[in-house]
Amino acid sequence: MSAGGANSLWGSRFEGGPSDALAALSRSVHFDWRLAKYDIAGSLAHIKALFQAGYLTTAELDSLTRNLEELLRRVENGSFAAKETDEDVHGALERGLIEISGPELGGKIRAGRSRNDQIATLIRMYLLDQSNVIEQLLLEYIEVLTNSAEENMGVAMPGRTHFQHAQPVLLSHHLLAHAWPVARDIERLHDWRKRASLSPYGAGALAGSTLGLDPNLVAAELGLSGVTQNSMDATASRDVVAEFAFIASLVAINLSRFAEEIIIWASAEFDYIKLSDAFSTGSSIMPQKKNPDIAELARGKAGRLIGDLTGLLATLKGLPLSYNRDLQEDKEPVFDAVDTLTVLLPAFTGMVATLEYNKNRLELLAPAGFSLATDVAEWLVKQKVPFRDAHEITGKLVSYCERNNLELHQVPDVELAEISPKLTPEVRQVLSVDGSIRSRVGAGGTALPRVIEQISALRKLVAKKEA
Numbered sequence: 001m002s003a004g005g006a007n008s009l010w011g012s013r014f015e016g017g018p019s020d021a022l023a024a025l026s027r028s029v030h031f032d033w034r035l036a037k038y039d040i041a042g043s044l045a046h047i048k049a050l051f052q053a054g055y056l057t058t059a060e061l062d063s064l065t066r067n068l069e070e071l072l073r074r075v076e077n078g079s080f081a082a083k084e085t086d087e088d089v090h091g092a093l094e095r096g097l098i099e100i101s102g103p104e105l106g107g108k109i110r111a112g113r114s115r116n117d118q119i120a121t122l123i124r125m126y127l128l129d130q131s132n133v134i135e136q137l138l139l140e141y142i143e144v145l146t147n148s149a150e151e152n153m154g155v156a157m158p159g160r161t162h163f164q165h166a167q168p169v170l171l172s173h174h175l176l177a178h179a180w181p182v183a184r185d186i187e188r189l190h191d192w193r194k195r196a197s198l199s200p201y202g203a204g205a206l207a208g209s210t211l212g213l214d215p216n217l218v219a220a221e222l223g224l225s226g227v228t229q230n231s232m233d234a235t236a237s238r239d240v241v242a243e244f245a246f247i248a249s250l251v252a253i254n255l256s257r258f259a260e261e262i263i264i265w266a267s268a269e270f271d272y273i274k275l276s277d278a279f280s281t282g283s284s285i286m287p288q289k290k291n292p293d294i295a296e297l298a299r300g301k302a303g304r305l306i307g308d309l310t311g312l313l314a315t316l317k318g319l320p321l322s323y324n325r326d327l328q329e330d331k332e333p334v335f336d337a338v339d340t341l342t343v344l345l346p347a348f349t350g351m352v353a354t355l356e357y358n359k360n361r362l363e364l365l366a367p368a369g370f371s372l373a374t375d376v377a378e379w380l381v382k383q384k385v386p387f388r389d390a391h392e393i394t395g396k397l398v399s400y401c402e403r404n405n406l407e408l409h410q411v412p413d414v415e416l417a418e419i420s421p422k423l424t425p426e427v428r429q430v431l432s433v434d435g436s437i438r439s440r441v442g443a444g445g446t447a448l449p450r451v452i453e454q455i456s457a458l459r460k461l462v463a464k465k466e467a
Contacts, residue, residue, distance in 0.1 A: 028328050029082040031335060032089045038122040039093050040072045042201065043109055045221035049213040055111060064109065067100040089122075090115050112211040113204065116235040116323045120200035123331060125222060127244050128196055130338045131189050137345035138182050138251065139462050144353040145179040146458045148172075154448065156433045157272070157362040158371060165369025168433045171362060173446040176454045181254040183461055188247045195243070197225040200234035206322035207231055236322040238312075238330045245312050248337035249305040255348055256302035259295035262351070266292050271361050276354035279347070294351045301340050308333035366433045370398045372408050375430040375439070376423075385422055393420040 018026070044065060051061040071093065074080035086092035098106035149172035159169035199222060202208065202215030208231040215227045228234035265272035275292055283289035312333040315326055373394050380390035396419050401408055409431040416423040429435060441447040444454075 023087075026087060027084075028088045028331075029086045029092055031332055032119075033082050033092070034335065035089050035119075035122045035126055035331075036075050036093060037072060038125040039089050039118065040068055040075070041125070041222060042118060042121055042218075043093070043097075044068050045218040046113055046201065046213075047109060048221060049215075049217050050108070050111060050211075052214060052217060053112075053212045055211065056108065060105060060108070063105060064097075064101065067097060067106075070100055071096045088115070090118060112209045112213045113201065114235075116205050117200045117203040117231075119327075120203070120235055120238075121222070121224075123238075123241055123334075124196045124199075124224075127241070127334060127338075128193060130342075131193065131196075131244070134248075134251070134338070134341055134345070135186055135189055135465065137342065137349070138186050139465055141345060141349045141352070142179050142182055142186075142458055143462055144349050145175050145182075146455050146462075148352065148355070149175045149179075149451065150455055152357055152359070153451070155357065155359045155362060156366040156437060158365050158368060159446070165365075165371045167371050167374055168366040168436050169446040170437060170448065170451055171357060171359075172451045172455075176451065176458070178254070178258045179458055180454075182251070183458065185247060185251050185254065186461075186465060188250070192240070192243050192247060194225075196240045198228045199224040199226070200228045200231075202227065203231035203234035206235050232322045236319065236324070236327075238316055238327060241330050241334055242309070242312055242316060245305075245309040245334050245337055248334070248341055249302070249309045251341060252298070252302035252305040252344070255344070256299045258352070259292075259298040259302075259348070262295040262355070263292045263299070266290075266295075271358055273358065274356040275351070276356075279351035279354055292351075294347050298344055298348050301344055305337050305340060308337050363433070367407065370401060370408055372431055372433070372436055373398050375436045376408065376427060379427055379430045380422055383422060389422075393422060396420070397423065 017023075047056060047061055047064045047068070050056045051058070056064070071080065074096070075093075080096050082089070082092040083095075086095065094106065094110065097109065100106070152171045152175070155171040156168050157171045157174060158165050159167045159174070199215060199219035201218040201222070202213060219225070219227050262273065264270055266275055275290055277290075279294055281291045281293040283291065312330060315329045319326055376397060377387065377390040377394040380393060381387050385393070397408065397411065397416070400406075400415065400419055401411060409428060411419075413425045416425070416427065430439070437446055437448070439447070441450060444450060
């Protein structure tokens, strides 16, 4: 054991051990132990580079390979675990390897690498794996949204801007509007993987290695696409980690936006939806309650993931080159983001999949709030009325309806003519929800043919990603 502390990798030049307070502050094994299998994978690749460069014999390579595989088996079955005296995952696993191989052979593995390039590689490997898990959960969520859109084809509902009634839309269109941001989140993960798939192995502490090890060999063994271009940047930068945290926070934000609507829609005042018993909770004091807890937790956890991201960015903002111990703080934010999303997404997807929509209520309210007024204005434009005038005429029509407690279609023909001679009885052809929706056939519009196109496109996207 070195003077740096039990199982420390750094204490050879120190005459005394660290204080208990320093050791406690420095320790990270309680959270970085989840990287153990990636650390061992890195070691298996590293010893091949050591062998290729002539620092291990064939027999030593074979023995170390068997011993590392045995160490991995012990880690996975729980017979080997980190101790409180281990500083980090690297030190714990070197201790485990030496217990199997002995200090002479086990001590050779550290040549040509540093904890700095190790951890920069391991965090990438871990996040790459977790990005696949999260992507699959997002694809399942998109599939649920498209299924719900298909099941509720043709159902109209109020569309809103500023949370006020604006124009009628199809419920399917509204649901798909929540699917497309998630589809972009998946594309962001794909784009992020290009940058995350470069291996920092070989960067050493900051300046590279003099031992002639082949970093491309290590990258290939780890299934990574290449090697980072600058050794200082490789060990000192965590933009790849921060970018993952950003994508994770954006996923949570996109869920939170729908969560907010679900909470409102489930209220007695709106009565748009009914929550499944399996995806809602009750009250410990009020027997009648049926609470949208999953939606509320999604909304709350979005704030948590934003905090993970902003905390990480604040840690990174003032770090000089090269490695600084501040970077120990890069892991817990993304570990938390992964843990949060992987427990949140299945619950949220289940809640959305089991929502029951009050179709009669939605269609009843679709024309409320004079939501067909824009259709009147655009009908006037089609009659060659300048839109400036059409907007003013329609505004006067709405004002008349408000004063007389009427809906747009209830205004008598004679009153229409008094408001403006341009408002002929033919305007009634656009004063229906069905007509309004059918007319919105432009790209991305709420008309049924455009909604069917969206469903088809999303299904193709899901199939392509799953393949």
